[in-house]
Amino acid sequence: MRPAPGDEALAAAFAAKERWAFDEAYARFGRLLYSTAYHVLGNPEDAQDCVHDALTRVWRSPDSYTRSRGAVRSFLTVCVRNEAITRLRAKARRHKLEERVAAEPQEHDELGAGDVIEQDRLRAALRTLPPEQRKPLELAYFDYKTHVEIARELNEPLGTIKSRIALGLRKLGAALGASE
Amino acid sequence: MTDHLGELAALYALGMLEPAEQRAADEHLAHCDACRRHLAQAESDVAAMAAAQPQLEPPARFFAPAPAPPARKSSPYNGWLALAAALLIAVLPAGYLLQANLAMHQDMATDAQAIARVASSPHRTVRFSGADARVMYAPDGSWYCIVIRGASAPLHVLWPHDGTTTMLGTAMPHGDVALLYLPKSHRMEHLTLMQGDREVGQAQLVF
Numbered sequence: 592m593r594p595a596p597g598d599e600a601l602a603a604a605f606a607a608k609e610r611w612a613f614d615e616a617y618a619r620f621g622r623l624l625y626s627t628a629y630h631v632l633g634n635p636e637d638a639q640d641c642v643h644d645a646l647t648r649v650w651r652s653p654d655s656y657t658r659s660r661g662a663v664r665s666f667l668t669v670c671v672r673n674e675a676i677t678r679l680r681a682k683a684r685r686h687k688l689e690e691r692v693a694a695e696p697q698e699h700d701e702l703g704a705g706d707v708i709e710q711d712r713l714r715a716a717l718r719t720l721p722p723e724q725r726k727p728l729e730l731a732y733f734d735y736k737t738h739v740e741i742a743r744e745l746n747e748p749l750g751t752i753k754s755r756i757a758l759g760l761r762k763l764g765a766a767l768g769a770s771e
Numbered sequence: 772m773t774d775h776l777g778e779l780a781a782l783y784a785l786g787m788l789e790p791a792e793q794r795a796a797d798e799h800l801a802h803c804d805a806c807r808r809h810l811a812q813a814e815s816d817v818a819a820m821a822a823a824q825p826q827l828e829p830p831a832r833f834f835a836p837a838p839a840p841p842a843r844k845s846s847p848y849n850g851w852l853a854l855a856a857a858l859l860i861a862v863l864p865a866g867y868l869l870q871a872n873l874a875m876h877q878d879m880a881t882d883a884q885a886i887a888r889v890a891s892s893p894h895r896t897v898r899f900s901g902a903d904a905r906v907m908y909a910p911d912g913s914w915y916c917i918v919i920r921g922a923s924a925p926l927h928v929l930w931p932h933d934g935t936t937t938m939l940g941t942a943m944p945h946g947d948v949a950l951l952y953l954p955k956s957h958r959m960e961h962l963t964l965m966q967g968d969r970e971v972g973q974a975q976l977v978f
Contacts, residue, residue, distance in 0.1 A: 595878045596872065611903065617834075618834070620836060622826055622827070622829060623818075623821065623822055623826065623962065624826065625822075625827060625829040625833060626824065626825065626826045629823045629827055630821075630824055630825075635829075635830055636957075638829075639829065639830065639832075639833050639956050640954065640955060640956050642833075643913065644954055645962055647913070651872065653916065654801070657807065658838045659804050659807040659808050660807050660811050660814070661808070661810075661811025661812070661814060661900070662811070662815060662818075664816070664818060665814040665815040665818035668817065668818040668821050668822075669784050669786075669814040669817055669818065671820060672786055672817065673786040675777075676786040677786075681825070685912055699918070706964065711811075712964055713820060713823035713824055717825065730783060731782075731785045731787050731972070732817075732820060735823045736781055736787060737785070737788070738787050738788075739789065753778040753781075753782065755781060756778070756781055756785070756787075757777075757778040757780070757781035757813075758910070760781045760785065760813060760816045760817070761781070761812070761813075761816060763816060763819075764812075764813075764815060764816025764817075764819050765816075766790050766794060767816075767819035767820065767821060767822075767823050769812075769815040769816045769818065769819035
């Protein structure tokens with residue numbers, strides 16, 4: 592049995608589009624990618640389609656991932672999340688927003704007590720930010736709003752919102768142990 | 772974009788950029804190693820947020836089969852496939868694009884890779900019984916393209932499975948042809964065509 596490759600080896604092989612790297616990334620990060628898509632889309636089938644389509648697009652696109660883009664895990668997480676947000680926005684354009692809000696997300700049997708602790712970990716980290724950084728970051732991460740929409744909603748200049756989001760994100764990443 | 776991304780890297784990683792900003796950022800990233808590294812940090816921060824949310828167990832089918840990155844293999848066109856590709860590229864009018872499959876058809880009309888998927892990916896074709904219709908589909912169930920000739924009204928495509936029926940979408944007629952493209956991840960072995968409440972065709976797919 593081949594030992595699990597390290598992050599560096601995986602990144603190099605993924606950038607070189609070696610097939611085993613795709614399979615390894617899928618097996619290793621699949622749960623995170625699925626969960627990320629599910630939290631945006633609220634539906635198991637949509638989440639699964641989103642992950643599969645995002646990964647297929649990444650794999651087929653030349654030069655989509657290079658070593659300088661950092662860890663494969665982070666890169667794929669953002670790809671999947673952005674694909675999910677794009678789908679959600681397209682869906683919102685097709686349907687009245689209130690219909691989407693009224694639709695109950697499907698129950699997920701696997702959500703356990705440990706997950707509540709994880710949810711608290713994100714919320715707790717957010718609470719460490721000053722309100723002027725926390726609010727725009729929450730609107731961006733949980734409500735999928737653009738910086739233009741957030742600036743309008745908070746009645747702040749666009750440049751101010753951009754700066755606060757960038758600063759808040761870096762602080763939050765550090766608090767959550769993101770690699771630097 | 773000639774300037775470095777700067778604070779836009781955080782917005783890029785959070786999926787907040789407007790489409791035009793996103794395109795400009797992608798163009799810049801293609802030749803700026805410093806900005807790729809800057810973006811990598813922001814992506815690491817966003818991934819840390821995602822990992823701090825509840826982690827869910829995907830359905831069993833999520834991992835089996837894995838979405839294999841298909842090899843690019845040429846496949847001979849047939850009449851139905853040429854018709855589908857032509858519709859996607861040239862015939863769909865703006866009004867049609869505003870129908871229920873808006874995002875999907877926009878993707879198909881604008882994304883050359885999606886066109887290539889239909890036109891050149893390995894696929895199988897099955898005829899619907901009772902209707903002048905075909906379904907072309909990937910052997911791994913990753914996409915389906917339903918083309919109906921002689922369609923005068925919208926046709927609904929349904930998937931009966933596991934004691935229930937899932938409404939997959941509606942093929943809207945353009946002229947006398949209706950088409951529905953479905954990027955999916957499941958192997959759907961049975962499809963039903965409905966016009967209103969009336970069943971007009973069935974197809975059995977083999978995987």
